Amino acid sequence: MATETLVAPEAAPVRQSLHRSRLILVLLCAAQFAVSLDFSILNVALPAIGPDLGLGQADLQWGVTAFSLPSGGFLLLFGRIADLYGRRRLFLTGLSLFAAASLLATLAWDPASFLAGRALQGLAAAMIVPSGMSLLTTTFREGPERDRALGASGLLLSLGFTAGMLLGGVLTQGLGWRSTMALNVVMALGVLAAAPGLLTESRLPERPRLDLPGAVTITGGLLSLIYALSTAADRGFGSTDVIAGLVVGVLLLAAFVAVESRTAEPLVxxxxxxxxxxxxxxxxxxxxxxxxxxxxxxxxxxxxxxxxxxxxxxxxxxxxxxxxxxxxxxxxxxxxxxxxxxxxxxxxxxxxxxxxxxxxxxxxxxxxxxxxxxxxxxxxxxxxxxxxxxxxxxxxxxxxxxxxxxxxxxxxxxxxxxxxxxxxxxxxxxxxxxxxxxxxxxxxxxxxxxxxxxxxxxxxxxxxxxxxxxxxxxxxx
The missing domain is CATH 1.20.1250.20 (MFS general substrate transporter like domains)
Structure with missing residues (x-):
C-alpha cells in the first residue's frame, strides 16, 4: 500500500511563495538599476547635448544637477509618505512619472524642456527609491533572507552607476544622445507592466499627521546643500551662491532638528x-x-x-x-x-x-x-x-x-x-x-x-x- 506524504499539500504554496518573492526582488532591483543608470548615463553624453539643444558650456552641469536636486532633496519626505499612504501606490506613481519624464527628455526641443524632463526624472526617483526599498525590507524577513535581498539591491545600484557611464558613451556614439533617455522609457515601462500584478499594498495601519514643518525644513536644507555642492566644482567654493547655499542648508537642517525634537509625530x-x-x-x-x-x-x-x-x-x-x-x-x-x-x-x-x-x-x-x-x-x-x-x-x-x-x-x-x-x-x-x-x-x-x-x-x-x-x-x- 502506498504511503502518504504529509508535507505534499504545503509544498506547492511554499514554492509559489518563494517564486513570487524572487520575482518581486527582480522587479524592485530593476527599478533601482534604472534610477542608478539614469544618474550617470548623461555624464558622457552632455558634450553632445549642448550643441544640439543650444545649452552653453557653463550650463551643461545642469543636466546632472537638475536630476540630483529633487532626487536627493525629496527622498526623506517621500519615504514617509510611502509609510503613511501606501508604498505600492507611491512606487507605481513614481514609475509612471519616470517614464513620462524620460520621454519628455528624449523629445526635448530646447534647454528648458530637457532640464524640465531631468528634474521630473529626479522627482520620480525620489518616489521610486524609498518606496521600493521599503517594499523590499517588508517583503523579506530580517536575517539571511533580507540580507541577500539587500545585497542584490546594492549590487544593482552600484552596477547601474558604472553601466550608465559605459552605456552613455556607446549609445551616444552609435545612436545619439536621445537614445540614453529613450532607454529609461523602455526600462520604466517594463517594470511598470509587471509591478501591479506582483506587488501588494503596504502602509502603516494608522495614519499619523504628516509633519509639514519638518518636511519643509529637511527638504529645503537638502536642496540647498546639494545645489551648493553640485555647483562648487565649476564656480568654486568661494562663489556667492555656493556660500549662500551652504549657509541656508545648514540653517534649515538645524531648524529641522529643533522642529523634530518638539513634534509629537516627527518626520524623522x-x-x-x-x-x-x-x-x-x-x-x-x-x-x-x-x-x-x-x-x-x-x-x-x-x-x-x-x-x-x-x-x-x-x-x-x-x-x-x-x-x-x-x-x-x-x-x-x-x-x-x-x-x-x-x-x-x-x-x-x-x-x-x-x-x-x-x-x-x-x-x-x-x-x-x-x-x-x-x-x-x-x-x-x-x-x-x-x-x-x-x-x-x-x-x-x-x-x-x-x-x-x-x-x-x-x-x-x-x-x-x-x-x-x-x-x-x-x-x-x-x-x-x-x-x-x-x-x-x-x-x-x-x-x-x-x-x-x-x-x-x-x-x-x-x-x-x-x-x-x-x-x-x-x-x-
Missing amino acids: SLRMLRRPTVAWGNAGGLVTFAMMTSVIFLSTLYLQQVLDLSPGASGLVFGVMGLAAAGGGAVAPRVSGRLGAHRTLVLGLLVQAVFTAALLAVGTGGAGTWLVVVAGSIACFGHLFAIVAYSITATSGLADEEQGLATGLVTSTQQIGMTVGIPVLSAIAAARSDALRSAGESFAAGTLGGVRLGLGVDAAVVAGVALLVWFGLRRRA
Whole structure:
C-alpha cells in the first residue's frame, strides 16, 4: 500500500511563495538599476547635448544637477509618505512619472524642456527609491533572507552607476544622445507592466499627521546643500551662491532638528537617529558612495587626459571594475552572515581605502592603465561589501512601521553620496592642477598632480570613517 506524504499539500504554496518573492526582488532591483543608470548615463553624453539643444558650456552641469536636486532633496519626505499612504501606490506613481519624464527628455526641443524632463526624472526617483526599498525590507524577513535581498539591491545600484557611464558613451556614439533617455522609457515601462500584478499594498495601519514643518525644513536644507555642492566644482567654493547655499542648508537642517525634537509625530525620529546602527551605518554608506564615485571620476580624468585613452577604452576599464563589483555583491551577504554586518562594513571600507591609496602610484606610462584596472577593481570589490553591510546595518532591528523612514535614510545616503563626492574632490583636484600648470607644468602633468591629490584625500577619508564606524558599532555589536 502506498504511503502518504504529509508535507505534499504545503509544498506547492511554499514554492509559489518563494517564486513570487524572487520575482518581486527582480522587479524592485530593476527599478533601482534604472534610477542608478539614469544618474550617470548623461555624464558622457552632455558634450553632445549642448550643441544640439543650444545649452552653453557653463550650463551643461545642469543636466546632472537638475536630476540630483529633487532626487536627493525629496527622498526623506517621500519615504514617509510611502509609510503613511501606501508604498505600492507611491512606487507605481513614481514609475509612471519616470517614464513620462524620460520621454519628455528624449523629445526635448530646447534647454528648458530637457532640464524640465531631468528634474521630473529626479522627482520620480525620489518616489521610486524609498518606496521600493521599503517594499523590499517588508517583503523579506530580517536575517539571511533580507540580507541577500539587500545585497542584490546594492549590487544593482552600484552596477547601474558604472553601466550608465559605459552605456552613455556607446549609445551616444552609435545612436545619439536621445537614445540614453529613450532607454529609461523602455526600462520604466517594463517594470511598470509587471509591478501591479506582483506587488501588494503596504502602509502603516494608522495614519499619523504628516509633519509639514519638518518636511519643509529637511527638504529645503537638502536642496540647498546639494545645489551648493553640485555647483562648487565649476564656480568654486568661494562663489556667492555656493556660500549662500551652504549657509541656508545648514540653517534649515538645524531648524529641522529643533522642529523634530518638539513634534509629537516627527518626520524623522531623532530617537531612531540616535541608534548606533542607523547613525554609523549611514555614515559608512555616505562615505563609500561619495568616495567611490569620485574614484571613477578621477580615474576618467587620468585615463583620458593623462594617458590619452579613448572613451571606448576607458569604458572597458570601468566594465572590468563593474564585474569586480558584481563579485563583491555576490559574496558580501555570506561574509556578512559570518562576520556580522558591522565587521563587514569596516572590512569593505578598509579594502576600498587601501586600494584607492594604491592608485597614487599612477604615472604617465602605460602601466598606469593596468594599475587602475587591478587596484580599481579590488577597491570596487570592497565597495560592494560596504554597500551591502551598511544597508543591513542601517535597517536592522527596526519595526515594519519604521522601515519606510529607515530605507528613506539609506537611499538619501546613497543619492547624497553620489551627488556630493564628485563636486568636492573634483574641486580639490582642479585647484591642485591649476596651481601646477601656473608653476610651469604641462597640462597632463598638472592633471596628474590634481588626480593624485584627489585620490589621496579620498583614501584618507574612507580609512578615517572606517575607524570611526568600528569604534561606534563595536559596543553595539
